[in-house]
Amino acid sequence: MPVPLSRLLFESQSVRFRYLLAVLACVLALGVALPLRDVLDLANAVMIFLLAVVLVASRLGRGPAVVASLACVALFDFFFVPPRFSLAISHGQYLVTFLVMSAVSLLIGQLTAGQRRQAYDAGHRESITRALYDLAKRLAGARQPGEVDRALRDFIGKQLGAGAWLLLPDADGAPQAESLAAGTLGTLDMQIGRMVLDSGRVIESGASERSGRRRHFLPLAGAGEVCGVLIVSLAEDAIDELPLLEALTSLAATAVERLHFVAAAQSAQLEAESERLRSSILSALSHDVRTPLTALYGMADSLAMQHEVLPDEAHELAAAIRDQALRVNGMVDKLLDMARLQSGRVSLRREWQSIEEVVGSSLQLLGPAMARHPVRTSGLGELPLVQFDAVLLERVFCNLFENAAKYAPPDTPVQVSARAGAELLEVQVRSGGDGFPPDRLEQVFELFERGGSEGPVAGIGVGLAICRSIVEVHGGTIRAFNPPEGGGCVAFTLPLGTPPAIDVEALESGVLP
């Protein structure tokens, strides 16, 4: 690309070339003044040289101006001041000429240098402002933390010539580097990053011996807590850039925070939608399966009631169909329970209630299924109220009782006992029979796991898995063991909490607290 002459003349950065230009300007002035030597007064000839010095000072800076003033004085002295062609000064007043010329050149050089400096600064500021503006635009459009990181690193690299890294906290609050160039960050950097994340304070590392750079750990403080850390590796003399870095961190914080909120909103929406879908599928399934089962059960039951019309065999068959329909219904209930519990979000309707009452309602629900297994309870009446979801806990007891009835020999009792400790309430359900396989006490709570896998007892192995899920959402634990006196036992705990105070006097006077 051809370089314009004016630029070559006035804006060249080469120092030596500028001095050469200064000297050339003086020679040019001499070239103009010399032919006019006989016409012009000395005072006017000086003006030509002065013009050259002013031009040099305004265009080429202070140094060349001083050189130009010296050169012009020398040339003027040599060619114009008598005695000519010697540097000797015959008259003291030429000393004034020399001094004025020097002073003017210095003064103008100083002024123009200041002006140039200001112009340069303004330009620089403008370019930084424009870059910041571009950065803000890029950050506003960023959809991934990686894009924020890239935009920041581009900006800092270009404007400050410095390296930069963006650390964002992961789910556990530990800082994670966003960029691929994170290899240059050491464990110490990560530790400092963590400190900055936790404290929200700026930390500066010591200057590196090799590069002389310091790493500045700047917290990205959003509206809430610190949402990330920007690490900038700055040279020792780049202290002036700290205000710029401040602007940068606030831009970055806004961007990171925005991404954070966007992500949170998106995942909340997604979760709500999949939750809605799941529960509508479950309830549709539940309705669609139960409706024909209800009809089937009812029809078989009304057939089974026709004692007079049907022969005995058909009567028995009808009763068997009815019982099988009821069993299928029980399995559907369990599978749907499990599906609901496994979908993750169970909304508990916790209320303060008594274990005794739930045991009673579970037995009432099971009805004739427990006919051959008398249930004995002990210690249930003395328990404090516990906070739980009665509908779910009823499922736990129903499953435990059903299991006991299924695996224990007929006419052996089922024992329910409970004990309140300091923080936990433990309920035990014991039944007769062989108990649990001793090597599978843990596995019996897994889904589709059955106590006696090849045994004759029907079931799908969901009951105990449901029990575990329900107990765990209540903050309790469940275990199975075989007590020394024989049989099997399932024990589960529930946190006790502080039951509400009961003001008997107020209640008895008809006032509900």
Add this chain to the structure above:
Amino acid sequence: MSGPQILVVEDERQIRRVVRSALESEGCRVQEADSCRQALIEAGHCRPDLVILDLGLPDTDGAHFVQDFRSWSSAPVLVLSARSTEHDKIDVLDAGADDYLTKPFSIGELQARVRALLRRGRANADAEAAQVSFGDVEVDFSRRLVSRQGEAVKLTPIEYRLLAVLLAHAGQVMTHRQLLREVWGTASSDSNHYLRIYVGHLRHKLESDPAQPRHFLTETGVGYRFQL
């Protein structure tokens, strides 16, 4: 025909058929409807002595129907519902339904519930009984005396009031809210545990095995039912 008139509101034809045959074998006259809209028209027409209402109707929820029906009739309403719909059950019971039956239900159970509700409907018309007995318990309302196996049982005023309310609605599901209203005059959902404590007291004083009650029955997540 002179048997009681029953309106069956159910959108599933096969279930309607089962219910109809169960009721007709009890000597009832049965009218059917497959939506709430049709049910309201039919109810106006046949003036039923009892309504059997499915909760899963396609056009509107059961609570609306019950509210509408209650504005002109006090005939009992028996609700058929699926499991795990406590909220719907509470809504429809609070709206004025009397009892519910969870699907699938046995014919015998359905007939027993219908008989109990029809009996109560008639009993309401008569003067209230001054004496009631259940199990080994005798309650004499005129003298405010409760005795078990011939021995007097001491009840606090609130326990007595709760017992009276439950007995007055025997065979009927009372939601927590309804019971709190009847006993204390106000109700809020976080006072349910007071009710549990008092029902517990009644069970310990009047049931032979409080953990396996035969009269003070729990309708889990919904309320209580007293059974004679």
